Amino acid sequence: MHTSLDHLFPSQTGTIETIDVSPELGRRMAALGLRPGRRVEMVRAAPLRGPLQIRIGHTEIMIRRVDAAKINVNLVA
Amino acid sequence: MKRIALLGMPNTGKSTFFNRLTGAGARVGNWPGITVDLLAAKILLAGTMVEVVDLPGIYNLHGFSDDEQVVRHFLESQAVNGLVVILNASQLDRQLALLLQLKALKLPMTLVLNMSDEAKQLGIKIDLAALARNLDVPVTLISAKYGQGFESARQAIEQLLHTHPAVIRADTAGLSQDDNIEVELDRIVGNTVNTPITLAPDLTRRLDRVLLHPWLGLPLFFITVFLLFQLVYGIGTPLQDAMNWGLEHIKTGLLQPALANAPLPVQSFILDGLFDGVGTVLSFLPIIVVFFIFMAIIEDSGYLARAAYLMDALMAKVGLDGRSFVMQLMGFGCNVPALMGTRVMRSRALRLLTMMVIPFSLCSARLQVFLFFTTAIFAPRAAAVVMFSLYLMSFLMAFLTALVWRGKYRSVEPLLLELPPYRFPTFKQLLVQGWQQSQHFLKGASGFIVGGVVVVWALTHYPFNVPPASPATLAGQLADWMVPVFQPLGIDRLLSVALLFGFIAKEIVIGALAVIYGAGQSNLAGVIAGKLDWVQAYSFMLFTLIYTPCLSTVAVLKQESKSYWFTFIAVAWPLGLAWVVSFAFYQGARALGW
Ligand SMILES: Nc1nc2c(ncn2[C@@H]2O[C@H](COP(=O)(O)OP(=O)(O)OP(=O)(O)O)[C@@H](O)[C@H]2O)c(=O)[nH]1
Numbered sequence: 001m002h003t004s005l006d007h008l009f010p011s012q013t014g015t016i017e018t019i020d021v022s023p024e025l026g027r028r029m030a031a032l033g034l035r036p037g038r039r040v041e042m043v044r045a046a047p048l049r050g051p052l053q054i055r056i057g058h059t060e061i062m063i064r065r066v067d068a069a070k071i072n073v074n075l076v077a
Numbered sequence: 078m079k080r081i082a083l084l085g086m087p088n089t090g091k092s093t094f095f096n097r098l099t100g101a102g103a104r105v106g107n108w109p110g111i112t113v114d115l116l117a118a119k120i121l122l123a124g125t126m127v128e129v130v131d132l133p134g135i136y137n138l139h140g141f142s143d144d145e146q147v148v149r150h151f152l153e154s155q156a157v158n159g160l161v162v163i164l165n166a167s168q169l170d171r172q173l174a175l176l177l178q179l180k181a182l183k184l185p186m187t188l189v190l191n192m193s194d195e196a197k198q199l200g201i202k203i204d205l206a207a208l209a210r211n212l213d214v215p216v217t218l219i220s221a222k223y224g225q226g227f228e229s230a231r232q233a234i235e236q237l238l239h240t241h242p243a244v245i246r247a248d249t250a251g252l253s254q255d256d257n258i259e260v261e262l263d264r265i266v267g268n269t270v271n272t273p274i275t276l277a278p279d280l281t282r283r284l285d286r287v288l289l290h291p292w293l294g295l296p297l298f299f300i301t302v303f304l305l306f307q308l309v310y311g312i313g314t315p316l317q318d319a320m321n322w323g324l325e326h327i328k329t330g331l332l333q334p335a336l337a338n339a340p341l342p343v344q345s346f347i348l349d350g351l352f353d354g355v356g357t358v359l360s361f362l363p364i365i366v367v368f369f370i371f372m373a374i375i376e377d378s379g380y381l382a383r384a385a386y387l388m389d390a391l392m393a394k395v396g397l398d399g400r401s402f403v404m405q406l407m408g409f410g411c412n413v414p415a416l417m418g419t420r421v422m423r424s425r426a427l428r429l430l431t432m433m434v435i436p437f438s439l440c441s442a443r444l445q446v447f448l449f450f451t452t453a454i455f456a457p458r459a460a461a462v463v464m465f466s467l468y469l470m471s472f473l474m475a476f477l478t479a480l481v482w483r484g485k486y487r488s489v490e491p492l493l494l495e496l497p498p499y500r501f502p503t504f505k506q507l508l509v510q511g512w513q514q515s516q517h518f519l520k521g522a523s524g525f526i527v528g529g530v531v532v533v534w535a536l537t538h539y540p541f542n543v544p545p546a547s548p549a550t551l552a553g554q555l556a557d558w559m560v561p562v563f564q565p566l567g568i569d570r571l572l573s574v575a576l577l578f579g580f581i582a583k584e585i586v587i588g589a590l591a592v593i594y595g596a597g598q599s600n601l602a603g604v605i606a607g608k609l610d611w612v613q614a615y616s617f618m619l620f621t622l623i624y625t626p627c628l629s630t631v632a633v634l635k636q637e638s639k640s641y642w643f644t645f646i647a648v649a650w651p652l653g654l655a656w657v658v659s660f661a662f663y664q665g666a667r668a669l670g671w
C-alpha cells in the first residue's frame with residue numbers, strides 16, 4: 001500500500017519510494033539514512049500534532065509531520 | 078607544523094577522541110552539535126609536533142549552517158597532512174557516505190570506527206580488512222570513551238604522518254561536486270557489515286517507552302529536572318557551609334592578625350574590599366561545581382534530544398523549535414555556549430529568535446544571586462518555592478519574547494534531529510567537567526570579579542573621610558542619579574549600584590553587595606535581611622533575572638548575529654522588560670498591602 005510516512009501507525013514499517021523535497025533537505029535526509037529503498041519504522045508520535053520518532057537501521061530521528069508527509073512509502077505488511 | 082583534522086558526522090565521538098589523544102578538555106555531550114567551533118591542540122606524534130584540530134560534525138560537504146561553514150572554511154584555508162575520519166560503527170549504513178564524499182577532497186585519510194562497545198552490544202560485525210580494501214583507506218575499530226583499540230588508531234595516525242610528511246590543501250572542487258555514491262555505499266556496506274535482523278529491545282528503547290510517553294513524557298521531564306535541582310542543593314549546601322566556615326577562619330585567624338598594624342585604608346581595602354567581596358563569591362564555588370556536574374550528566378545522557386522531541390509542538394507555537402528549548406536548557410549553565418550552540422540552525426531568522434530568548438535562561442551566575450537572596454530573606458520552605466518561581470519566570474519571559482518578536486523573525490526550518498542512545502558519562506569525564514568548571518569560575522573570580530570588587534570598594538569608600546557607602550561617597554552620588562529609575566521598583570540606592578556592576582557580570586553582584594554593606598559572606602545575609610522586605614527583594618531578583626546577563630553574552634550576541642541592530646534590540650528589550658516587570662510586581666504588591 002502506498003502512503004506517506006506521516007500516515008504510518010506506531011511500529012508499522014514502510015519502504016521509502018520517493019522523497020519530494022529541496023535538494024538541500026534531501027541531502028540532509030540522506031545523511032540521516034532517509035533515501036529511497038531504505039526501510040523506515042514509525043516508533044511513536046508526539047501528541048498535539050508534535051513530531052514523529054522514526055527508525056532507520058540503528059539510527060533514530062525525530063521529524064516533523066509536515067516533513068514526513070513529503071516522504072512516500074510503501075507499507076510493509 | 079604538521080596538522081591533522083578530526084572530521085565526521087555529528088555526535089560520533091570526535092571530541093572524546095580528541096581529548097583522549099591530546100589530553101585536552103573539549104566539551105563532550107550526547108547531542109549532535111556540541112562542538113561548533115575549531116579547537117586545536119599540539120602533541121608529540123611520531124617524533125614531531127603535530128597540531129590536532131577538532132572540528133564540528135558535518136552531515137555532508139554541502140551543508141550551510143554556521144557550524145558546517147566552520148568546517149568548510151577550515152578545509153578551504155588550511156593545509157593538512159591528512160584527515161582522521163571518525164564514524165559511528167553502528168551506523169555505517171549511512172555514515173560511510175561521508176567518507177565516500179570526502180574522497181573528492183583528495184586528502185590522505187584514515188578511518189576510525191568509534192563506539193565499538195555499542196556496536197558489539199548490538200551484535201554488529203564489521204569485516205575491517207574487507208572494508209579497508211573496498212575503501213582504499215586504513216580502518217581501525219575503537220571505543221574512544223572506554224579506550225579499546227585506541228592504540229591502533231594512534232598508530233594509524235602515526236603511519237599517515239609517516240607516509241604523508243607534507244601538508245597539502247584540499248581539492249576544493251570536491252566541495253561543490255555533486256556526488257552519486259549511494260550504489261557504492263550500499264555495495265560496500267552489504268559486503269562488509271553484518272547486522273542482526275531482529276533487534277532485541279535495548280535499554281534505550283525501554284527507557285523511551287516511559288520517558289517519551291505521549292502524556293507522561295512532559296510531566297516526567299519536569300519532575301526529573303525538579304528532582305535534580307533538589308539534589309544539587311542537597312549536596313551543594315553543606316559544601317557551601319563548609320566553604321564559608323573555612324573562609325571565615327582564614328579571615329579572623331590569619332588575615333586580621335597579619336594586618337593588625339597596617340594603616341586603616343589598607344586594612345579596609347584588603348578585608349572589606351578584596352576578601353569580603355571575592356570570598357562571598359567564592360563561597361558559591363562548591364554549589365556551582367555540583368550544579369555543573371549534574372548538567373554534564375544530563376548533557377551526556379541523551380535526554381536533551383528527548384526534551385527537544387517533547388517540547389517541539391509547544392515551541393512551534395511561539396515560532397521556535399525543539400532545539401531552541403534545548404539551548405535554553407543549556408543556557409542554565411552559561412548563556413554563552415548556548416548562544417554558540419544555535420549555529421546548528423540553518424535558518425537565520427530561527428537562529429536570531431532563539432538567540433533573543435536564550436539570555437533569559439537563569440544561568441549559574443544569576444543562580445548565585447538568587448540562592449543568596451532567597452536564603453537571606455525567606456524561610457527554607459518558601460525559599461524553594463521562590464527559586465522555582467524564578468525559573469518559571471525565566472521561561473515565561475522567553476516565551477513572551479518569542480511571541481512578541483516571532484513576526485519579525487519568521488522561519489520554516491525543517492527539523493530533523495537524531496535521538497542518540499542513552500549514555501552515561503564515565504566518572505573521569507565528570508571529574509574533568511567539574512575541574513574545568515571550577516577553573517572557569519576561578520578564572521572569572523581572579524579577573525573581572527576582583528576588578529569589579531576593587532572598583533566598588535573605591536566608589537563606596539572615597540572620599541575616605543565620610544562613612545563608607547554614605548550619600549557623600551562616589552557610590553552615593555552615582556546612586557542619586559539612578560533614583561528616579563529604581564525607586565519605583567523598590568530597589569534602594571545601594572542595590573542599584575550593585576545592579577550597575579551586574580551589567581558586567583552577575584558574579585560581581587554579590588561581591589559588590591558585600592563591599593557596599595561592609596559585611597563578609599557570613600553576615601551579609603543578616604544585613605540584607607534587615608534592610609529589605611520580601612517585596613523589595615523579589616523585585617530586585619526579577620530585575621536581575623531579566624536584564625542583560627553580562628558583557629560576555631552581549632559580545633557573543635554581536636559576534637554570532639554580526640549585526641549591531643540585532644545586538645541593540647537583544648540588549649534594550651530585556652532591559653525595558655525587566656523594568657516593566659519589576660515595576661508591575663512591586664507596585665502591585667504594595668497596592669495589595671504587602
Ligand atoms: N558508548 C560510547 N560512547 C561514546 C564513545 N565515544 C564517545 N561517546 C559518547 O558519544 C557522545 C558524543 O561524543 P562527542 O565526543 O561529544 O562527539 P562529537 O563527535 O565531538 O560530537 P559533535 O561535536 O556534536 O559533532 C558523548 O555522549 C560521548 O560520551 C564510545 O566509544 N562509546
Ligand SMILES: [Mg+2]
Pocket residue numbers: 091092093104105111112132133134
Ligand atoms: Mg565535538
